[in-house]
Amino acid sequence: MMCENQPGTLIKLDLGSLTQAAHDAVHLLPCEIQYNGHAAVDKYFIPTIHQGASAKEVSFRGRPLKGQEIKIPAGYVGLVLEENHKPCSEEKGRTVCMKSTFLSFTQWNLETLPSADDCAVMSLMWPKISKAIHQPVDNEE
Amino acid sequence: MLSRKTCETAARPDQWVLIARDSLLELPKKPGDGTFFTRLRNPSTGEGALFLFSSCAQQLFEIKVFNEDYHSWFIGQTVQHDGRLFFATPMDALFLILYYLIKAEKEQGKFQPVDQVIVDEEFPSSHILLQCTQAVQSLHHVTEEKEIGSKKFYKYNKEKTLKWLKKKVVQTVKALKTNNVCVGSAVQSSTFIRSRQILDVTEEDYTRYAHGLISEYIPEDLSADLLKYLELPELSKPVAQPPVKKRKLSDKPVEAKEDYTLFNSTDLNKKKPSNKMTAAQKSLAKVDKSGMKNISSFFSIKSVSKK
Known part of the structure; x- marks a missing residue:
């Protein structure tokens, strides 16, 4: 267990990479895609998105999806982090770069209409709750 | 199918979607300062967990993951198979320090300087907790203090x-x-x-x-x-x-x-x-x-x- 993650290791977050970070459109899809890498999202997915009666709609792999735009909470920012492995220099410190930033993303459901009860929306409540847990307490007795 | 997936995953750089407090992105003012991920002892389980630390903000951030089955991301013109959503939120480092204060109370049961309390061979990064000024200044919430000369000594209460x-x-x-x-x-x-x-x-x-x-x-x-x-x-x-x-x-x-x-x-x-x-x-x-x-x-x- 310990050899898997050397506990002393620091993984640097390269803040300088922010200036080169892209502003990509981000979509959370309700299916597992067994692939990492390039895809012509702009060509085949984005153009078919349209505003339906009560939600955004799109067809993906022959399935109709219903979606909603989710805003990142104030004071927070969406980041896509990337680590480029250099197998030969693994001993040297590891670094993670910011590849892309975003302030909202589109969450897609299969059947159900998107709502405030969706897990992804609920999860965005975490920063507020976390703030209450971690902010300093009042000093007076 | 599985083996093909393995190859593709291995060939690609690793990538994560993270929602982070924007203060985390402050650029360091001093050389040597920076922001990094490291493993510290989770005060509830006593096991290692990943945290983010910004030495310029002297702030610790907790990393949590939101994970729903069968999800993937489109990011720009790419697919990311891993559909998890990570969060980096500011954390009260006093929780982590408290773990060591309680341990010291059980083992030594005496007043000690805090830098002697936070010693952890298994998690050498633990000393960064001493850089979390806000937490170190809040030690009085969880300890009795004694000041001898200019040095402060603490005991879990x-x-x-x-x-x-x-x-x-x-x-x-x-x-x-x-x-x-x-x-x-x-x-x-x-x-x-x-x-x-x-x-x-x-x-x-x-x-x-x-x-x-x-x-x-x-x-x-x-x-x-x-x-x-x-x-x-x-x-x-x-x-x-x-x-x-x-x-x-x-x-x-x-x-x-x-x-x-x-x-x-x-x-x-x-x-x-x-x-x-x-x-x-x-x-x-x-x-x-x-x-x-x-x-x-x-x-x-x-x-x-x-x-």
């Missing part, structure tokens, strides 16, 4: 700690209320239940929920003591209040079962007493513990390409 934790619970309850978090036993399964729940929710439900959240940051014994200190009855022997009981009977099976498996499957080594785990933690449970274990392995090259 349970009564003060419980008082401090109670304040944490109270401010968390407040946030749960203002943000309309459903703390009843059936959360979010349908709008019908949801609206019904709002009518049903008691002050005790809120306190219990908040206690559950705070318990993620303190050792088990202390969590049990806090439960008593908050005068919350233990869930295992519920008081026979007809309306409450009815709600529990009717609603719990819907959510509780799923909830427990969620916790147990993700937090492999740690079995928590069930009285701490209210089904009410449903909504935030998903954000919660799974990350602590998972993310560490995903930041390790081997386990990612092995999968």
Whole structure:
């Protein structure tokens, strides 16, 4: 267990990479895609998105999806982090770069209409709750 | 199929979607300062977990993961198979320091300088906790202090700690209320239940929920003591209040079962007493513990390409 993650290791977050970070459109899809890498999202997915009666709609792999735009909470920012492995220099410190930033993303459901009860929306409540847990307490007795 | 996936994953750089506090992006003012991920001891489980530390902000950030099955991302013109959503939120480092103060109290039981207390061979990065100024200045919440010469000595104090934790619970309850978090036993399964729940929710439900959240940051014994200190009855022997009981009977099976498996499957080594785990933690449970274990392995090259 310990050899898997050397506990002393620091993984640097390269803040300088922010200036080169892209502003990509981000979509959370309700299916597992067994692939990492390039895809012509702009060509085949984005153009078919349209505003339906009560939600955004799109067809993906022959399935109709219903979606909603989710805003990142104030004071927070969406980041896509990337680590480029250099197998030969693994001993040297590891670094993670910011590849892309975003302030909202589109969450897609299969059947159900998107709502405030969706897990992804609920999860965005975490920063507020976390703030209450971690902010300093009042000093007076 | 599986082997093809392995090859592709291994060939690609690793990538994660993270929602982070924007203060984390402040550029360092001094050379040597920076922001980095590192492993520290989770004060609840005593095991390693991933944290983010900004030395310019002298702030520790907790990393949690929100993980729903069968999800993937489109990011620009790319597909990311890993559909998880990570969060980096500011964390009160006093929780992590408290772990060491309690340990020192058990082992030495004397007044000590704090830099002698936070020594951890297994997690050498622990010394960064001393750089969290806000937390170090708050030591008086959980210790007795003695000043000899110019040096300060500390000793864990349970009564003060419980008082401090109670304040944490109270401010968390407040946030749960203002943000309309459903703390009843059936959360979010349908709008019908949801609206019904709002009518049903008691002050005790809120306190219990908040206690559950705070318990993620303190050792088990202390969590049990806090439960008593908050005068919350233990869930295992519920008081026979007809309306409450009815709600529990009717609603719990819907959510509780799923909830427990969620916790147990993700937090492999740690079995928590069930009285701490209210089904009410449903909504935030998903954000919660799974990350602590998972993310560490995903930041390790081997386990990612092995999968």
